[in-house]
Amino acid sequence: MQFLLSGNALMQLCLEGTTLASTWAEKKPTADLRLSLIGISMARAWVHALEPGRRMTWSRSLEHRINEIEHDSGRPLPLDERVMTAWAEIRAVKLEQEAKDAKGQPVIDDIGQDQRLEIATAIAYGHKLVDPWARFHDQLDSMGMGKFVESLR
Numbered sequence: 001m002q003f004l005l006s007g008n009a010l011m012q013l014c015l016e017g018t019t020l021a022s023t024w025a026e027k028k029p030t031a032d033l034r035l036s037l038i039g040i041s042m043a044r045a046w047v048h049a050l051e052p053g054r055r056m057t058w059s060r061s062l063e064h065r066i067n068e069i070e071h072d073s074g075r076p077l078p079l080d081e082r083v084m085t086a087w088a089e090i091r092a093v094k095l096e097q098e099a100k101d102a103k104g105q106p107v108i109d110d111i112g113q114d115q116r117l118e119i120a121t122a123i124a125y126g127h128k129l130v131d132p133w134a135r136f137h138d139q140l141d142s143m144g145m146g147k148f149v150e151s152l153r
Helices: 007-014 020-026 037-048 052-073 081-090 113-125 135-142
Strands: 003-005 096-100 106-110 128-132 149-152
Touching: 003 007, 003 113, 007 020, 007 037, 007 052, 007 128, 020 128, 020 149, 037 052, 037 113, 081 113, 096 135, 113 128, 135 149
Parallel strands: 003 128, 128 149
Antiparallel strands: 096 106
């Protein structure tokens, strides 16, 4: 089984200490862990949004982790025609996640197209998207797509 690390899981692997992603990854052969161009781009965008003092540290950690994973499992999976075909099928489906509004209050929001592209990449390549649990994981399961998501809880 090949596992596709989401941008969220990739960022957790960059943290010091124990995280859901690091605990999960300890039990998997590194050759079975894959990255996608969209997941890497999402992680880099989060790092870029940090204030400059933290950005450099996070950037180094992220690039180091990406290089480690690519060394063992190969190049990131591209956004190709297979991915775009899978994306077209889930593009307009209501998939929810918990978020915070401007006042910091929890709200239910539709996931973004970047997350949909991560899901589509997993579907197109027959991998499991490894991601910290979110509401949309259960929704995918109820749609018969649960085999493409490994929720970290």
